[in-house]
Amino acid sequence: MGVRRYWFYWEYHIILLSILSLHWKGRNCEEQTELVPVFKIEAPAEVTVQRGLCVIIPCNFIIGPDYTLTKDAIGIWYKGRESGIVAASTDSSQFPDTTNGCFIFTGKVSAGDCSFSISDAQPGDATHYQFRLVDEDSLKFSYLHIQPSVSVTGLKEPDISPNNDLTAGEEVTVTCTAPTHCPGLSPTFTWEGSVNTENTQNNTLRHQDGTVTYWSTITFTPSLSDHNSSLTCTVTYKHESAKTSITLNIEYLPILNITVPGGTGESSSLFLREGDSQEIYCKVNSNPTAKISWTKGKSPVENTKQNGHKLTLSLWNVAENDTDIYTCTAQNQRGINNHSISVSVEYAPRQPKISVYNLEGCLPVGNISVPDGSTLSLHCNANSNPQASFSWIQTDPLKQLSDNDVLNIQITHNIVCICQVENKYGLSNNSLIIIVTRRRSYRRTKLLKRCLKVMEMCFIII
Structure with missing residues (x-):
């Protein structure tokens, strides 16, 4: 709802047009046309309201010091130049309601308040409005030169927040706020999307100034499959509806898949013959984009080539020392992940x-x-x-x-x-x-030990 607050002040001076009026002694005419003190009205030049919503047109007026408003004073708003009454400050028995309650005189005439409101605004309500004051038979006055103009625009889209990045596996609550603060115009909220839309709650908050905020929340746990999907909130009023869609940006840990050309799926082991050459693919699915690298054992390898989300490891003319555990590692802001493949180079027996x-x-x-x-x-x-x-x-x-x-x-x-x-x-x-x-042949004769007591000698004969 927008209001162009250009306040107009107009002085109504009804001047004596004929000297014959000096002989007029009564004031019970249908409309004052004699010399009347200053009449002023204060109202916005133009207000804007969304189709199907509401707007309050603030208005104040004063009359001259020679007049006193009674409790029976009535304020009347006409559509255009008295083409039809849309709101009056009295009960409907005197002025039947022709707008199904969409136009309401909200001001207190005895206090100089001529404000009125429009709800469920439609394109046909876009025009000028004229205020008329009636107080018994002594005062009937139309403020012709100050007529607030009402413009009806299309219904704005509801606001969805947060609309920033979400994390896969982490519960989140998203809020859809209706584009109105009109009391009595409680909208219906509808959520649509690939996520679970069952856990929703509609809320209403009434403010001290009389306005109301309407919003709906949806709580869900996004998954990888929800990335780049739409989440739509539709707000429906009596005759109008508007919707807002956001694209879910789901961030998640890198998901790796190691494959080889001609393979039927993910590979965890690879057998090569000595002298063969082989490429090994590491494909990474991640959001945001991950940094990818290959290592042999714990040492980085350089014979790699990256193409988008795929990092290719090339093994050329493999030998026995190429047998090892090769690990692909991917890291982004959400974390780090890795997968490994065992490469075994086969060969004929070396010389024993x-x-x-x-x-x-x-x-x-x-x-x-x-x-x-x-x-x-x-x-x-x-x-x-x-x-x-x-x-x-x-x-x-x-x-x-x-x-x-x-x-x-x-x-x-x-x-x-x-x-x-x-x-x-x-x-x-x-x-x-x-x-x-052959073993050496040793012939040993019997050991003769003769003790020659005289010579005290021992002979060993071999």
Whole structure:
């Protein structure tokens, strides 16, 4: 409701038009046309009201000192130049209500108050209004030159607050305030949107000045799916309605999805063959936009490329040392989140290493010589991915000695032992030559111990 408060003051001087009027002795004429003291009226030049709402037109008037308003004084407002009475300060038995209660004389005439109100304003109410004062038969006066003008505009949209960013998973209360303060015009509120619209409450607050504030609240917990959806509040009056829509901006923690080209969904592990190349995608859904990075173990990697909300990790000509846990991390103002993928580089067995143990411990690496009958423990070790199978064989004659990585054997002759390691990518082997050395032949005769008492000597004959 807007009011152009241009106050007009008008002096009504009704001047003696004929000298014959000097002979007029009574004042009970239909309308005073003789010399009348100053009459003034104070009212806004123009007021604006929204269609379907209300407006109060404040008005005050005074009459000359030669007149005294009685308790029976009546104030009347006409639409246009007395084209029809819209409001009167008396009961409707004298002036029937033709506006269905939409026009009400709110002032107290005996106090010089000629204010009136309009409710449920319609375009047809847009015109000038004229005030007329009637007090018994002694005073009947129309204020013709000061006629407030009423303009009817379209109904404004209701106000929705807050309309700023919301957080997914956090309960929020949104308020819709009606564009009116008119008492008696309680509107109906309707909420529409993807969020839960069941938890609503309508409220009314009456102020000391007689105006009323109407509002409705809706409480809901926004989710990720509500992002960029609309929330609409519609305010409906008797004949009019208006609505306001806002787009929900839901902020949320980054959501990550790790995929590989040709994959059927999110990947948590990846197996590559040595020498292969592979791209790994980290797609991030977040609001606001997140900062994305890749790490290998705990070390950052540089072979990445970002395209919008996707950060691509490129692995080229992978080798054994590329096997690790790769982690994609995304962070925005709402927090940090990460997902990992295990990359395993598979390869054929490397050349085995053979270790030899006897009862005294580990023997030097390489081909060995041992005494006849020695017991040895041969251990074979080889890096491979996936895990390889082990076997021991001998040559001349060809014979499998063991299907394990450890071979326990007693050496009685020269022998070549081969450790063979195999997985799905290939086979590798290593050999060990063992030479038997004969034990030394010591012949010891019986120990003759002769004590020559005389010479006190002991001879040992070997």
